[in-house]
Amino acid sequence: MTPTVRNLRFKIDGTLPKHWHGGRRSVTIFLDNLSVFFPAGERFFAKAVRAHQSFMKDEQLMKEVRAFCGQEGVHGREHERMNEMVRRQGYPIEAMEKRVEAILDRVSKRSPELAQLGVTCALEHFTALMGEMLLGSAGLLEGAHPAMVALWRWHAAEENEVRRHPPLRARVVRAREVPLHRAGRDVTALPALPRIFSPELPPVGHHCAALLESWRREFDEAPVYVRSAAAARTAPRELAVAS
Numbered sequence: 528m529t530p531t532v533r534n535l536r537f538k539i540d541g542t543l544p545k546h547w548h549g550g551r552r553s554v555t556i557f558l559d560n561l562s563v564f565f566p567a568g569e570r571f572f573a574k575a576v577r578a579h580q581s582f583m584k585d586e587q588l589m590k591e592v593r594a595f596c597g598q599e600g601v602h603g604r605e606h607e608r609m610n611e612m613v614r615r616q617g618y619p620i621e622a623m624e625k626r627v628e629a630i631l632d633r634v635s636k637r638s639p640e641l642a643q644l645g646v647t648c649a650l651e652h653f654t655a656l657m658g659e660m661l662l663g664s665a666g667l668l669e670g671a672h673p674a675m676v677a678l679w680r681w682h683a684a685e686e687n688e689v690r691r692h693p694p695l696r697a698r699v700v701r702a703r704e705v706p707l708h709r710a711g712r713d714v715t716a717l718p719a720l721p722r723i724f725s726p727e728l729p730p731v732g733h734h735c736a737a738l739l740e741s742w743r744r745e746f747d748e749a750p751v752y753v754r755s756a757a758a759a760r761t762a763p764r765e766l767a768v769a770s
């Protein structure tokens with residue numbers, strides 16, 4: 528099954544309170560900070576995976592990779608919009624984003640493509656685990672502004688949809704016809720990486736599959752998602768889905 532690219536445009540504007548997490552400053556700032564990492568991070572992930580496209584002979588795998596890049600493209604765009612809102616509140620978002628870009632730029636320039644794929648697999652697994660936590664603990668977003676709840680839950684769900692697909696990471700590495708353990712060994716800074724490539728690394732447990740099911744119902748029924756999808760249809764198309 529190919530992951531679905533949901534082109535959504537959340538209502539992120541000046542009407543949101545500064546401390547949008549129910550007035551709680553600390554949690555709002557934590558999530559505002561986390562959002563800073565996404566636009567550059569998502570671009571890095573998509574680029575790292577696309578770099579291996581020429582080795583992929585399987586049409587289904589290509590489709591899944593395109594969908595993965597498409598999902599990450601929408602995530603990046605919406606977090607860019609969120610970061611712009613935070614910037615207008617007076618935070619030095621540009622400088623913060625530049626620092627993230629500089630780190631990832633260094634990884635892009637200094638590491639082999641396979642190692643960049645390794646970093647992507649590791650970080651994707653990490654974002655999926657954070658997403659599972661967010662989907663599974665309703666209290667984490669309790670009291671937050673509905674547009675922010677919808678954005679964070681959508682991102683959390685899609686990170687886990689990709690993880691759920693029979694390890695995309697391992698199949699992309701196999702397309703390079705290198706042993707999985709070698710792909711992991713290329714990233715010397717992350718000695719545990721061979722495990723990340725392993726098909727045995729649990730993709731998604733029953734618990735998370737149930738969480739995704741319930742989020743999909745929420746997605747079909749909640750007005751905030753219906754409005755976000757409609758807004759994306761009327762907004763200028765700025766989404767670049769990799770082909």
Ligand SMILES: [Fe+2]
Pocket residue numbers: 569598599602603682686
């Ligand atoms: Fe993402």
Ligand SMILES: [Fe+2]
Pocket residue numbers: 572599651654686
């Ligand atoms: Fe991701």
